[in-house]
Amino acid sequence: MTVLDITRPSPASAITSFLYRVDGSASWKVGTAHIIASVSGPIEVNKRDELPDVATLEIVVRPDVGVTSTREQFLQDRIRRVVAPVIALELHPRTLIQIVVQIVQSGDNKILNTISLSASINATYMALLDAGVPLRSTVSATSIIYYTTATSDASKTNVLVDPTRAQLEQIEKDITSVHTIAYELKGGKIERLLLSESVGSFTEDQVFECYDTAANICEETNRTMREAITKGVQQKSRWREA
Amino acid sequence: MPEPQPFAEALSSSPQLFARLLPTVYFDKYLSLDPPIRPSLRSPTQFRPCSINTSALPNTFGSSVVRMGECIAVCGITGYIIDSTEAGPSALYTNVDIVGRTGPPQSELMSMSEWMYETALATKLFDPVQLRIEDTAQTVVLQAQIQLLSQMYSGDVAWAALLAALAVTRIPKAIPADDEETLTAYFGTEPVVRFSKTETTKLELNYEKLPWCVNFGVMDDTGLVLADLEGRVEEVSVEGRITIVTSAGNSSIQNLSIFAGKSIISKEHIRQCISFAKHRAAELDSILNSQIYQSNGNGL
Numbered sequence: 001m002t003v004l005d006i007t008r009p010s011p012a013s014a015i016t017s018f019l020y021r022v023d024g025s026a027s028w029k030v031g032t033a034h035i036i037a038s039v040s041g042p043i044e045v046n047k048r049d050e051l052p053d054v055a056t057l058e059i060v061v062r063p064d065v066g067v068t069s070t071r072e073q074f075l076q077d078r079i080r081r082v083v084a085p086v087i088a089l090e091l092h093p094r095t096l097i098q099i100v101v102q103i104v105q106s107g108d109n110k111i112l113n114t115i116s117l118s119a120s121i122n123a124t125y126m127a128l129l130d131a132g133v134p135l136r137s138t139v140s141a142t143s144i145i146y147y148t149t150a151t152s153d154a155s156k157t158n159v160l161v162d163p164t165r166a167q168l169e170q171i172e173k174d175i176t177s178v179h180t181i182a183y184e185l186k187g188g189k190i191e192r193l194l195l196s197e198s199v200g201s202f203t204e205d206q207v208f209e210c211y212d213t214a215a216n217i218c219e220e221t222n223r224t225m226r227e228a229i230t231k232g233v234q235q236k237s238r239w240r241e242a
Numbered sequence: 243m244p245e246p247q248p249f250a251e252a253l254s255s256s257p258q259l260f261a262r263l264l265p266t267v268y269f270d271k272y273l274s275l276d277p278p279i280r281p282s283l284r285s286p287t288q289f290r291p292c293s294i295n296t297s298a299l300p301n302t303f304g305s306s307v308v309r310m311g312e313c314i315a316v317c318g319i320t321g322y323i324i325d326s327t328e329a330g331p332s333a334l335y336t337n338v339d340i341v342g343r344t345g346p347p348q349s350e351l352m353s354m355s356e357w358m359y360e361t362a363l364a365t366k367l368f369d370p371v372q373l374r375i376e377d378t379a380q381t382v383v384l385q386a387q388i389q390l391l392s393q394m395y396s397g398d399v400a401w402a403a404l405l406a407a408l409a410v411t412r413i414p415k416a417i418p419a420d421d422e423e424t425l426t427a428y429f430g431t432e433p434v435v436r437f438s439k440t441e442t443t444k445l446e447l448n449y450e451k452l453p454w455c456v457n458f459g460v461m462d463d464t465g466l467v468l469a470d471l472e473g474r475v476e477e478v479s480v481e482g483r484i485t486i487v488t489s490a491g492n493s494s495i496q497n498l499s500i501f502a503g504k505s506i507i508s509k510e511h512i513r514q515c516i517s518f519a520k521h522r523a524a525e526l527d528s529i530l531n532s533q534i535y536q537s538n539g540n541g542l
Contacts, residue, residue, distance in 0.1 A: 070356035074352075074356035074357060076349070076353075077350070111360075192506050193507055196498065196500040200496070202495055207498060
């Protein structure tokens with residue numbers, strides 16, 4: 001018998017337009033994760049990388065500690081799969097849209113990638129908005145972790161959403177499954193699932209339950225993004241009041 | 243001035259050219275037939291034929307050659323001995339490479355390597371305790387080298403090769419080293435050991451029915467589910483992907499990856515794919531088991 005106990009997620013915060021030499025930038029903080037993303041584009045592209053009908057999308061992920069490894073390639077691939085369908089690439093053929101994601105603090109423990117991935121997706125999206133790249137819809141992502149705790153009469157299944165690194169390390173041995181989910185939203189409401197990476201040992205029902213939980217979290221994340229963008233635009237427009 | 247080619251003649255070029263220039267239109271032409279069929283002549287829910295050979299490579303703890311359709315992967319498992327204090331979180335390291343290619347690995351392969359490492363770690367394929375060497379604080383660490391032999395490759399073939407190789411892996415016993423080469427190479431404080439050439443024990447896996455990897459595509463306009471995508475035409479025409487790692491029989495799933503692209507992926511799609519994946523896993527289990535039963539050698 002399992003009893004669900006969902007711990008409320010730590011609030012996320014974002015700032016935009018703080019890097020001067022790129023077209024758009026965003027910083028996304030959630031729990032103990034801190035990711036900075038920058039976007040330049042559409043800009044000049046190498047003849048070799050040029051595509052005749054769509055913009056070329058280049059995504060680079062830099063780790064917080066150490067040298068770039070296969071882990072960053074994996075993150076880059078997943079970010080691309082979420083973001084590429086959302087950007088209107090066909091509006092800028094034969095150009096380059098360059099995205100650089102710098103992980104300042106990954107928020108993951110040694111073996112997981114989930115917090116880095118969901119926070120990077122959110123940071124990338126905010127940076128694309130800040131750069132004014134044409135987009136079809138809104139994106140937001142979240143991480144959900146299932147773990148068990150032994151109680152006297154049953155084993156309880158608990159759920160953490162966007163946990164901090166300390167929380168992850170505490171439950172490390174009891175983690176049963178890890179889910180990274182990204183949704184597409186229109187008008188602040190969930191439109192469709194964009195990405196779902198679930199690893200561990202889980203059932204079909206748990207995954208669907210995850211999708212529903214993630215849908216609520218992503219709508220909340222979307223509201224956080226809107227507030228940050230509103231503040232950013234107000235900041236940029238303050239010359240009008242002078 | 244040369245005579246201009248008749249319009250009709252210019253349009254009736256080879257099917258291969260059609261497939262290269264307009265893959266999505268080419269694909270749609272096949273799918274619009276009744277019943278729908280794919281260019282590979284498989285039905286939408288038909289998987290590729292699979293063949294598995296094990297223990298074919300010498301000087302390995304375990305090995306396999308897996309072929310699914312046009313994709314071929316070879317996996318060789320070897321190991322080395324380290325002090326337990328240096329051991330990382332995993333007892334198995336995977337590397338994926340394409341045979342014959344020089345230069346830095348392609349980013350898709352690096353991504354696949356990372357996916358395999360994470361999935362192997364999260365699915366807990368075997369208990370690392372059995373790799374510890376008795377009476378010492380040393381342990382064996384396994385390395386799986388997966389070589390892709392074909393131009394076309396996919397993660398599920400590489401994963402299948404890994405599983406099949408692990409299923410027949412035998413760990414050599416560690417015995418005290420007496421040869422000068424090993425004795426002079428080691429600088430630690432533990433007793434110096436090396437692998438025996440004759441005594442081995444089978445690696446015990448945590449799964450009786452193995453967690454195989456199965457991939458599906460979901461068309462964005464019709465929502466049609468296609469099992470086991472292969473080839474450039476299918477990869478370009480189908481953006482929605484569902485990849486599942488699961489074993490036959492029980493209700494638990496080990497890995498579920500969904501990339502929607504421009505498709506709408508519903509819960510019904512996911513349910514359908516999980517059910518197909520479990521059937522395929524049972525089929526692959528029986529292919530592997532009949533192979534192991536027939537073969538009689540071990541890696542050493």
